[in-house]
Amino acid sequence: MDSFKPRNILVTGGAGFIGSNFIRHLLSSNSDVVITNLDALTYAGSQLGLVSYADDERYEFVQGSITDSSLITTILSEKQIDTVVHFAAESHVDRSITGPEAFIDTNIVGTFRLLDAARTVWGDNLASRRFLHVSTDEVYGTLSATDPAFTETTPFAPNSPYAASKASSDMLVRSYFHTYSFPVITTNCSNNYGPFQFPEKLIPLMIVNALAGKPLPIYGDGQQVRDWLYVDDHCAAIWRAISTGELGSTYNVGGNNEMPNMDIVHSICDLLDELQPRHDAKSYREQIEFVEDRPGHDRRYAVNADRIANELRWTPSESFATGIRKTVEWYLSNESWLEAIKTGQHQNWIDQNYANRPMTAA
Ligand code: NAD
Ligand code: TYD
Numbered sequence: 001m002d003s004f005k006p007r008n009i010l011v012t013g014g015a016g017f018i019g020s021n022f023i024r025h026l027l028s029s030n031s032d033v034v035i036t037n038l039d040a041l042t043y044a045g046s047q048l049g050l051v052s053y054a055d056d057e058r059y060e061f062v063q064g065s066i067t068d069s070s071l072i073t074t075i076l077s078e079k080q081i082d083t084v085v086h087f088a089a090e091s092h093v094d095r096s097i098t099g100p101e102a103f104i105d106t107n108i109v110g111t112f113r114l115l116d117a118a119r120t121v122w123g124d125n126l127a128s129r130r131f132l133h134v135s136t137d138e139v140y141g142t143l144s145a146t147d148p149a150f151t152e153t154t155p156f157a158p159n160s161p162y163a164a165s166k167a168s169s170d171m172l173v174r175s176y177f178h179t180y181s182f183p184v185i186t187t188n189c190s191n192n193y194g195p196f197q198f199p200e201k202l203i204p205l206m207i208v209n210a211l212a213g214k215p216l217p218i219y220g221d222g223q224q225v226r227d228w229l230y231v232d233d234h235c236a237a238i239w240r241a242i243s244t245g246e247l248g249s250t251y252n253v254g255g256n257n258e259m260p261n262m263d264i265v266h267s268i269c270d271l272l273d274e275l276q277p278r279h280d281a282k283s284y285r286e287q288i289e290f291v292e293d294r295p296g297h298d299r300r301y302a303v304n305a306d307r308i309a310n311e312l313r314w315t316p317s318e319s320f321a322t323g324i325r326k327t328v329e330w331y332l333s334n335e336s337w338l339e340a341i342k343t344g345q346h347q348n349w350i351d352q353n354y355a356n357r358p359m360t361a362a
Pocket of ligand 1: 012014017019038041043066067086088089091106110190191192305
């Protein structure tokens with residue numbers, strides 16, 4: 001199998017949950033790459049998780065938006081970028097219901113601007129270039145309990161503004177391959193969890209609320225099913241797809257781990273009962289509250305990841321039992337990070353913990 005070797009990588013959205021895990025994953029395992037991290041630092045972005053790389057000559061942070069064509073063009077040319085790994089997005093379904101416009105701007109217009117700037121800067125020199133687009137299984141819509149899992153040929157049927165904006169970006173990426181032979185690869189992954197996830201998504205929200213003595217809100221009957229993947233496994237899959245994926249292809253990425261939301265919340269409560277019991281010795285399960293369902297709530301996602309397993313030899317290495325334990329332990333031992341994230345005091349946290357390592361925006 002031919003192997004592509006990235007040298008100068010532009011990571012977009014590298015201050016977010018998966019992007020920052022990806023950068024740590026690369027810098028700790030692959031010394032041959034230089035990374036430029038372009039991130040707008042929205043509410044979901046923070047440099048806290050990358051502070052230890054502030055002095056690393058393989059890493060540079062630039063604050064800015066993927067909708068800014070001239071900024072992207074400058075970065076692509078000046079840094080001689082050969083590989084784009086595109087994470088930047090508005091990523092939360094609930095926010096897309098109350099405010100869809102930012103999803104259109106970043107996920108659709110931003111992806112278009114990024115693609116087009118790279119096409120312009122890279123010109124005909126495409127054999128040694130890669131554009132990896134990070135997408136979601138939510139583009140495929142929802143499944144009944146008995147439907148087979150999503151494959152790469154399942155028709156798109158997005159149901160939330162978030163999913164529709166990601167499906168649109170996937171379509172743009174696809175069109176650049178077919179129209180311009182632009183060297184794209186797309187990954188469609190299931191729900192991620194792990195360290196550094198912003199506490200609005202199910203797993204970190206439940207951990208944070210449980211510890212704060214707050215209710216654990218379960219939408220509807222809690223029997224919606226998602227496939228859950230530990231974030232490091234997703235990072236490894238993305239790297240494998242960049243290195244050995246077929247141009248123009250899409251790869252589903254999943255944990256082969258379908259679980260109803262209720263079971264997820266129970267397992268978090270049980271781990272917290274073990275690791276940090278409540279003062280009254282009751283279970284954290286007591287804090288579970290059923291709340292009104294999310295509008296248009298997709299019932300079930302399930303991912304068939306046979307293609308990436310068979311063709312690129314990627315399979316997840318973490319089980320849900322080991323991954324969720326690591327995750328809960330991480331949140332328990334990173335309370336100051338959590339506090340800074342929750343209160344928006346990111347810079348104060350950096351100043352206090354890394355006084356001599358300022359990370360300034362370009
Ligand atoms: P996140 O919300 O944690 O991070 C998104 C990052 O993008 C933030 O740092 C934010 O500041 C940045 N950003 C937002 N708008 C920007 C803009 N206009 N320009 C530059 N940066 C901008 O998201 P995440 O969970 O890390 O998801 C990353 C990618 O993976 C997204 O494309 C998402 O659709 C995809 N994905 C996520 C999951 C999941 O379970 N979290 C699963 C599959 C796919
Ligand atoms: P979420 O983490 O928002 O990811 P997604 O909507 O992209 O799958 O939610 C995961 C599941 O958990 C989803 O079925 C909605 C549900 N959920 C709750 O029941 N309560 C909550 O407070 C949240 C945030 C999500």
